[in-house]
Amino acid sequence: MSRAGAGGGIVPASTRAMNLSHFLTQAARRHPDAVAFVWREKVWSWRQMEARVDALAAALRDQFGIAKGDRVLVQSTNCNQMFESMFACFRLGAVWVPANYRQSPDEIAYLAEASGARGMICGAAFPDHARTCRERAPDLRFVLSIGASGFGEDIDIAIDRHLGRTVPAAAVDRDDPCWFFFTSGTTGRPKAAVLTHGQMSFVVTNHLCDLMPGTTHEDASIVVAPLSHGAGVHQLAQVARGVKTILLPTEKLDVPTVWSLVEKWRVTNLFTVPTILKLLVEDQSVDRHDRSSLRYVIYAGAPMYRSDQKKALEKLGPVLVQYFGLGEVTGNITVLPPAFHSVGDGPQARIGTCGFERTGMQVEIQDDAGNPVPAGDTGEICVIGPAVFAGYHDNPEANAKAFRNGWFRTGDLGHMDEEGFVYITGRASDMYISGGSNIYPREIEEKILAHPDVSEAAVLGVPDPLWGEVGVAVCVVRPGADAAAIDLAAWLEDKLARYKLPKRIIWWEEMPKTAYGKIAKKQIREELDRRGDLAAPGKKTSA
Known part of the structure; x- marks a missing residue:
């Protein structure tokens, strides 16, 4: 990229980007003593979260040698330490590699190998995962434990040892990786989609613009899905606005607890998937708690069937927001705001659509040769824009299949109507x-x-x-x-x-x-x- 110089010549333009950990620093500056994070009986302020992230970054750098570009694998259920590890990695310019914690030790060891992880942060409940990764991943130099264990130092001890240290955010460029977002591996081995600092800054802005307009530090968000994937992206957007995050106290979804926390903390938004939303609205506890604070109930990850959509609207009112987007596009393909959700089956309901293009993104329905098809015709949903990932890590074959003429091929089939609303028919597979x-x-x-x-x-x-x-x-x-x-x-x-x-x-x-x-x-x-x-x-x- 270049720009015009003072004498009319062309000089290189800077590709420097904001380090994503600066979102946390901004929140701590503006709202130091406000509630930032809640898990079980513990509450942390933004000042405390910033201090803990600084301390963890210092430990990773000075004690374990983690530097810019190094990958850190995280195998954990939702907890404050997992959330802190995201920002500590970002701060160092390292790459956060969160895993699906329900995978087997062999599957997690493959992620360690494929990512070239230098370090691992692992929940104490997963000793076999830590052991297998140590045996199989040649680049792995250390394992930190979340909680007391026999396989690594407790991460909280490492944080306490470095409290009071301040770690400046590493200088990063727009295309520097910050997150390896592993695909679900439905068609083979999981692939590491490379997310970058510049890309994710756009994604956060886009989430706040399209999914949760008007979000401020007075809002509250509850986490009902693993932070390793879409929920982690959602919570990163909350930090950018100083929104308090509430984690469930239980590892498994406990619906009555969700609704009690919504009432207690006056939760205004949550991110979920259709199957979990279905459980939330069909449980009798939904009627025992005040849920009037909810403004945005955002669902994605799979189509929501019309019968389930109607029930959710009947219980929660006009608060549903749908988005469509793969991990490779970080959720940023289409959006269907509350105004286009309706219990009735009239034209405003837009039955079957996943919405229209996200701000700054372009969607095209293409045939097998990569040509756009007429409105209403079925083809592959393809997308371009700043939310598209940088490609798969160390996987040129997958990259060649994923991109065509600059367009990312989602592998989803669908059509677009004359007004630009997209309808998903299903996966090509x-x-x-x-x-x-x-x-x-x-x-x-x-x-x-x-x-x-x-x-x-x-x-x-x-x-x-x-x-x-x-x-x-x-x-x-x-x-x-x-x-x-x-x-x-x-x-x-x-x-x-x-x-x-x-x-x-x-x-x-x-x-x-x-x-x-x-x-x-x-x-x-x-x-x-x-x-x-x-x-x-x-x-x-x-x-």
């Missing part, structure tokens, strides 16, 4: 071909979930000797309902074209889900195979 016709599971799942006794549904294409592939629907009934009494085939008969009807309907007690609350179709397929149901005859079986 979910689509199957039956008798020569393309079948998109999302459409079928929507029809199934309109049945009053069906709680969850997933449709997959499976091999068939006659048709090539046919659909199998795996469903879960609502509490109190009897699967044997549901004739789902008859229910669907006049709602879908005959070739789209699932050839088998299988009832399970529960669906496998990822750590982030998404229904895990890869695991469903593996379980179907294990049970012998991929080739089983008949229309209906029970778990």
